[in-house]
Amino acid sequence: MATTGRGGGRTLITGWFSFPDGEATAGDVLALNRVRAVFEDRGLPYDVAWSPGFAPGELGLDQAVPEAYERLVFVCGPLHGPQVAALHRTFAHCRRVAVGTSVIDPHDPAVTGFHRLLPRDGTTAPPRQDLSLRAPRGPAVPVVGVILTEGQHEYGGRRLHAEAARAVTSWLAARTCAPVPLETRLDRTDGRLCGTPEQLLSVLERLDAVVTDRLHGLVLALRCRVPPLAIDPVRGGAKVTAQARACGWPALLPAERLDAPALDRWLDWCLTRGRAALRRAPAPDSGDQAPLLPAALDGGPAA
Secondary structure, eight states: OOOOOSSSSEEEEEEGGGGGTTTOOHHHHHHHHHHHHHHTTTTOOEEEEOOOSTTSSSSOGGGSSSOSEEEEESSEEEEHHHHHHHHHHHHSSSEHHHHHEEESSSSHHHHHHHHEEESSSOOOOOOOOOGGGGGGOOOOOOOEEEOOSSSSGGGGGGGGGGHHHHHHHHHHHSSSSEEOOOSSSSSSSSSSSSSSHHHHHHTTOOSSEESSSSSHHHHHHHHHHHHHEEEEBTTTTHHHHHHHHHHHOOOEGGGGGGOHHHHHHHHHIIIIIIHHHHHHHHHHHHSSSSOOSSHHHHHGGGO
């Protein structure tokens, strides 16, 4: 993104999110947003250089013409290594400033090449708060648990698990939501996985919705009154479809007919009417075998 304003020469804002083999962390991008807000408040023109792996189609370092800039600002992350040092050679004519960074070795050329440092740590100065702490942020988004499997080889040639996982994850990448990958498999030795059913249920209860191709992803979400968008990954339908029918839950798509519009419609339904209906449904652990939503809520969203 570029801005124009009443200020002087143009600035190129960079960071580890700019390098082709770098990465963009949430903290990096929030720190960048803080710097951008300062530039925009002051009417200073700038461009941001992005890694093509993270933001394809945006301005990349190899497309930024050095002569177009008077200043280069490096935001967040550690100041070290050949990639940062190369910026000093490529933009040698620019005034170069590093802000909100960590200094590992004050004698590293990656550090000494900057005209001014405003580090968060690593120097004799007191540490500064990270820029992400006070960065502007957008509105909150739905938090969606993602419970997928590529196993279940017992279904043989009817398996569409890999295809379903690809379709769901590529769709979620373009969807405005916060995905939370989860596993129904328990492991008492791996601190990244739940070790008891109660731990998993405690996670599910904090979600806005679940997208799953697992029977227990569907059932346990319903138990927690969190609306699941269920995908049956078996050609012709199998246990996920059967369980959705047993529970009277209409938010079900077959893997053979997955597309972004249908996924969007059903997730929107889950986050609105489906969520409201589950709150009115009888407690699923009451012993009653009646469907949770017997009328299928008028068939769900319109096609």
